[in-house]
Amino acid sequence: MVDYTYDGNGNMISDQNKKIIGISYNVLNLPGGITVAGKGAIKYYFDVSGNKLQKRKDLKGDLLRESEQLINIQKKRAVHWEEVNVDPV
Numbered sequence: 900m901v902d903y904t905y906d907g908n909g910n911m912i913s914d915q916n917k918k919i920i921g922i923s924y925n926v927l928n929l930p931g932g933i934t935v936a937g938k939g940a941i942k943y944y945f946d947v948s949g950n951k952l953q954k955r956k957d958l959k960g961d962l963l964r965e966s967e968q969l970i971n972i973q974k975k976r977a978v979h980w981e982e983v984n985v986d987p988v
Contacts, residue, residue: 908928918937918938921933927947931945934941
């Protein structure tokens with residue numbers, strides 16, 4: 900049995916030891932989603948520069964917002980991103 904599998908770019912796409920059955924990557928080669936057998940999925944959202952904006956967990960069909968939320972603050976024509984802690988929805 901193979902414990903780890905990788906795509907053509909060298910990115911891990913499965914890990915049998917952690918029951919990760921799928922990892923998808925976006926155009927920036929950053930993880931877009933991770934699927935864990937029997938538990939659910941985690942989705943990641945990034946801006947065009949590769950900064951993580953949000954992480955969402957979908958555990959067995961119940962969509963939960965991770966304890967970080969993106970707040971868009973505009974100051975002098977520049978956009979700054981700030982993470983704040985919030986209670987899961």
